[in-house]
Amino acid sequence: MTNEEYMQIALDLARQAAQKDEVPIAALIVNPTSGEIIASAANESAHGSDATAHAEIMAIRRACAKLDTTRLWDLDMYVTLEPCTMCAAAISFARIRNLYFGATDEKGGAIISGVKFYEAPTCHHRPNISSGICADECGQLLKDFFKQKR
């Protein structure tokens, strides 16, 4: 499967989240060798009553539980939006190998925006980064969601 095909699966999850009134962001954790999707999640903060339940955190927690580990060596993450500071650090702790994301987030992102955590001396594992995958579609989904909320 191509990066765009994985991102389309994440986008479908994000659209389902929007229907439940959650901010439409979703993440997949993939084994790039087998192509298997190890874990997936959309944002669950509001309905889960958990300030930490961003899509990336939930996907990492599920993948760690499934594989009984805290280190997701050799696994990749696809996420529809540039990860925030919390998630950027969680992705580093989990040792994700390649991070693919869609839209950029100037207001809250922490990869190419904000604190740019992977460039900080206190970051001890840096995934490879590919951005802009299905970016317009990922960004438009968020814009439409917040427009409808106003």
Place this chain on the structure above:
Amino acid sequence: MTNEEYMQIALDLARQAAQKDEVPIAALIVNPTSGEIIASAANESAHGSDATAHAEIMAIRRACAKLDTTRLWDLDMYVTLEPCTMCAAAISFARIRNLYFGATDEKGGAIISGVKFYEAPTCHHRPNISSGICADECGQLLKDFFKQKR
């Protein structure tokens, strides 16, 4: 109760974590008006198979679940070590009012060390910070733990 008395409770939890071979860091979430400890947690990463299960994240998740909210307005956190980048951002998302911490963490901290997240334009809620509470005791517990592991 004083800040030092709360920190001693956190230190007791951290010591219990060390006995289970978890990195001895612990956190409390307190209602400063009633004095009630709403939630508490030690680091659970290794035994919980969860890269995100730092003490602060676990305490936030428990407090959110208990109060059925994602916003811990007017609540304070006590934590034995300066929070990392992931936890600093989670504390901000959860709207913690006052953050009290013990030892500083130059290698991994994100409050007065590292990315200093609360000074970043992408941080949208900044708790008040008090550092150095029982700092020597908090730091020594970690030093002893890692010395024993070598």
